[in-house]
Amino acid sequence: MLVRALLALAGLLTPAARRQEWREEWAAELDALEAARASGTKGLPTRLGFVAGAFPHALWMRTEGWTMDSVLHDVRYAGRLLRRAPGFTAVAALTLALGIGANASIFSLVNGLVLRAPAGVEAPERMVQVARSYESDPRWDNFSWPALQLIGREARTLSGVAGYQGGAFAVGRGIDTERVFGEYVTGSYFDVAGVRPHVGRLIQPGDDVEPGGHPVVVLSHGLWTRRYGGDPELVGRTIPIGNQPYEVIGVTPPGFSGVESIGTPPQLWIPTMQHPGFGGQLVFEEWGASWIDVVGRLAEGVSFEEAEASMELVSARLREAAAVHEDILVLIAPGVGLDPEEAVEARQLSTILLLIVGVVLLVTCTNVANLSLARATGRRSEVAVRMALGAGRSRMIRQLVTESALLAALATLAAVPIVLAAGSVLPAVFPYTLSVSVHADTRVYAFLGATGVLAGLLFGLAPAWAVSRRDAIVALREGSATGGRTRTRLRDVLVVSQLGLSLGLVAGAALLGRSVLNARTAEPGFEPVGLSATAIDLFSTGRYDAEGGAAFLAALHAEASEAPGVRSATLANQMPIAGGHSRASVRPAGRDDLGFEAEYVVVGPDYFETLGIPIVRGRALRGFDDEPERVVVVNEALASMFWPGQTAVGQEVERGGERWRVVGVAGDVQMRSLRARPNPAVYYPAQHAYSPWMILHVSGEGGRSVDADMLRGVVAGLDPALPVTGVTDLHSALTASMGETRTIGWLVALFAGLAMVLAVVGLYGLVSYGAAERVREIGIRIALGARPESLVRLILARGIAIAILGVGVGFAVSLGLGSALRGLLFGVGQNDPTTLVGASVVMLSVAALAAWIPARRASRVDAAVSLRDE
């Protein structure tokens, strides 16, 4: 489809006399390519790459007879004309520059995020991401330490396997302390990623052998230059990290920021053996744990498909070794940067953004085409004289196309600063933290150039064709002002499409705006107003065993509940929307056939009260020491899944070989995202499910959030050395979770505004021009006694007709854009009639105003003057 369209487009470039022959040849060639592909011939070009060659071919035919002199002459002449009309040139070039710049800017984002692998990774296409999944529950999860070791041993098709896990590190001492995001990495990490040291050496397998025995650190180039002034003498010296001296052994090359494209970029790397988990905790031995991300590199000569097939064996080995999860699977995905789930989202988002800026480019092109047409009207006599003097039609088209090309070139140059600025602006407004940089590389410039050429073709060809039609000569001969019926019709079409496209954007912006508003008043199943949360990490201190940890948490709960301004406090291992999410397998007792990975929520006392989650049936969970039995609360989604039509209270669920009795059913909570359906969830009492990572939730009195410093004070009062990283306001987090929708909403609103202004100016110009052409007729009508109102109606009617047609086109555009935006909407349908009608009414009113002004002016024509002028 695309290929045929491109071929048709290229065909337009050929000289008319040889077009038929050209088309026939390319049709046959394309047919031959299809046939060869079907028969499986090797070494064939891609369809798109092959058809791309049609453009140079067509251009060659077109320019065959051109001499350098005539081309230069055209360019000089075009330059002179553009200089002579500086207003037109500036407006047209700037409008186009906006359209082209917006496209290239968004492309630079897509390029950095989707097309380009993280910087500094050698041959990223030979790397793979390794993940854990289940036949019964497809997912993309990370591994336990023993599983990583097993994969390293068993995956023969991978030349190397590496694990990494992010964490926050306190670098420095006293007031000089800085929290830096870094990664624990296995000794194979830098080798697998193919990174070479900028200074010193990087972590090697020998640095990752003995628990706690390798206090060495590799710094990122950024951290090294920012904090240590790029001092090469730093290598070999020690720096304090988390109260322990670490020897700096090397610095990574500039640009390298780990193997992920989304998330806070790591600034230092430490061997996994330094992980505090080796201080006696179970994490490293437990098969069921899930904490380390795994990547690998394909062995020499092994294809991705071969490696993928070999993972079946690895999965089988893992099942034997772990003796749990009969249906566990080891999956790999090609490349690094985005995992498959992220990649799908990033691609969807990219498509939406590119679609929107594509529409903007269309609007700007139609606008400039319209301007050029209007201007061409003034040049009819020039064209007619030159044609009368013997310039052929194709020669005239060439001259006009040269002008368009020159204009497009100017606009493309003017778009460069926009693209450069986007490199720093886009990551800041983008709803995710990007660890890749969005800078303009060769690919972005190539895209910029291609967009410029496309824009030139879009806005240049139509006017050229219309202006150089034979009727230009007739126009000259007759000296009349009505020689351009084609032109007028073409301008009508252009304005209609402009109005339609901008209506589409306006409706899109309105849909997104309503989604953001809906999210503010959404009912997420818990009460976010006045709710704050802060993460407590007892694990990394290494000072708490399960008993001491539980005692600390009980004390913390008691202190926090008593603190001033606090209505209620609790502890849980995850907070809705904002993080800490984890799931675990659970099934109804005695039912081997029905299992599900439900939200795994470990909760302390007063949980449901603090979060405002209603208990629908049964009772809530009690305090730390008050639940001697293994009991749980489930949510409604789980209850209806496991025991449809029955009472859930009194039933039992099975997890990890133990039975838990259901004592209550809670309302559903949007645990992960506002847009997703609530997951089935099981709430376990902290008394029977100790975790050293808990989140303190505090609900303030009267819906006011408690002071963050007060919360820190409560924690510090119990253990001054325990780091409190940040306090999350759940209400803000909920709003922030609609970040994508909001960012894109603003972007679309901005472009919609721009497009609407352009479209309305176009309509205004069209109606003015129409009125000007009919000055004589109007003069006669006035002389004959027509009333001004009837004249206003006469002229206005045409403008309104065009606006209504535009609204019709706009409906189609809106429907298309709405379905593209579907994933970002919340609480409003993609084809929401109210939004569509509202946007249409706004559009029609503005359009009517734009048509009314020139109509009113025309009705005041002085009959005597207009007739005398003729």
Added chain:
Amino acid sequence: MPRPLGITSLRILGAIRDGVAYGLEIVTSTGMPSGTVYPTLGRLKKGGLVRSRWEDQRAAEREGRPRRRYYELTPDGAEALRDGVRRMSAVAADLAPGHGGPRG
């Protein structure tokens, strides 16, 4: 012959040498992009080094596909190719390591 032929032209002439060929065959056998092959073919045709003829309409219809445009060398083209090959071999010999490489 206004100018000696470049490598691109010679490779295309070489691809056509042993009979007739249509564009895709030249693209696949030379490995050059279609955007280079077709314009060069046009130039060679204009310079009289290759000529093209359309396949018989009925023959194409029998195979149920559009008719192809075949290219073949003209005597001038064959001569130009021989001349170019000689020139290139001389250059290659000059560039070979060790004083112009093996001679005779």
